[in-house]
Amino acid sequence: MEFYSDDSDEELVLQVQKGHSEAFAMLVNRHTDYLYRIVWRTYPDTQEAEDVVQDVFLKFWHKPSLFDSTKGASFRTWLTRVAMNRAIDMLRKKKPIPDYDYLMQQSMNDPNIPLHELEEKVAKIELEQAISNLPERQQQALNLCFYEDLRQKDAAEIMDVSIKAMESLLMRAKKSLYQIMIERKPS
Amino acid sequence: MKHEFNQNILGTRLSPPTPHDLAARIIANAQQGGQNAGIWMMLILPRPYLVLSALFIVSFFAGIGMDFGFNSIEAMTVNEQDILYAVDNSYYVETL
Numbered sequence: 244m245e246f247y248s249d250d251s252d253e254e255l256v257l258q259v260q261k262g263h264s265e266a267f268a269m270l271v272n273r274h275t276d277y278l279y280r281i282v283w284r285t286y287p288d289t290q291e292a293e294d295v296v297q298d299v300f301l302k303f304w305h306k307p308s309l310f311d312s313t314k315g316a317s318f319r320t321w322l323t324r325v326a327m328n329r330a331i332d333m334l335r336k337k338k339p340i341p342d343y344d345y346l347m348q349q350s351m352n353d354p355n356i357p358l359h360e361l362e363e364k365v366a367k368i369e370l371e372q373a374i375s376n377l378p379e380r381q382q383q384a385l386n387l388c389f390y391e392d393l394r395q396k397d398a399a400e401i402m403d404v405s406i407k408a409m410e411s412l413l414m415r416a417k418k419s420l421y422q423i424m425i426e427r428k429p430s
Numbered sequence: 431m432k433h434e435f436n437q438n439i440l441g442t443r444l445s446p447p448t449p450h451d452l453a454a455r456i457i458a459n460a461q462q463g464g465q466n467a468g469i470w471m472m473l474i475l476p477r478p479y480l481v482l483s484a485l486f487i488v489s490f491f492a493g494i495g496m497d498f499g500f501n502s503i504e505a506m507t508v509n510e511q512d513i514l515y516a517v518d519n520s521y522y523v524e525t526l
Contacts, residue, residue, distance in 0.1 A: 275453040
């Protein structure tokens with residue numbers, strides 16, 4: 244059986260449930276980058292984030308019935324929810340030592356990197372540190388709605404809150420982040 | 431409804447580079463094991479109470495002297511008569 248890149252996630256999931264590994268491979272190729280980014284932003288540790296992504300996909304492969312399309316959520320929403328919950332569980336058990344330094348070092352070691360790119364990277368790391376100071380729920384809301392550009396409805400579903408609550412979380416996140424950035428700005 | 435942020439203030443976030451072979455490794459792991467691989471192991475492994483209960487039952491019977499046949503002297507020693515029987519199909523009867 245052949246699968247095409249324009250097959251929807253839900254069609255591919257049906258094929259995975261029938262045991263087609265090619266359909267599974269297509270889903271993995273489609274969502275790995277996105278899922279890794281989501282997990283890493285919740286738990287910024289390269290190795291652990293990798294393990295979570297791998298584990299979530301393999302669990303789904305061994306038991307595809309875990310995703311129930313009749314519940315209304317899309318496969319991507321479901322996948323995000325499972326992975327994020329895993330990352331949050333880890334976060335509650337052990338605070339990661341963020342890989343920001345490692346990422347910074349990578350840029351510093353590159354002799355060809357232009358100065359403005361380096362400055363940009365420093366600014367991004369500062370932003371990252373500011374976001375990590377926000378309460379957990381606000382971080383998630385910001386990450387999903389702003390950085391991953393999900394619809395508020397989908398983000399609310401992932402976080403298991405109402406759309407109103409999501410709006411309020413986003414508003415508070417923006418306010419707090421703005422405050423943190425203002426305080427950090429050298430006068 | 432779409433959210434509205436001022437992109438200029440927040441900028442884009444740092445994006446961790448996805449390990450280039452992560453997807454390939456996940457697919458290889460899945461194909462290596464097959465879809466139902468390890469299903470029996472998965473029935474046992476997450477159930478420590480099942481394993482401990484089985485061990486308890488075995489040790490209880492061992493404690494009251496029940497012979498499970500493992501490591502028993504009778505099973506490990508070869509009787510002289512059995513050797514003789516194996517040689518000429520008859521037991522040696524000692525006559526005085």
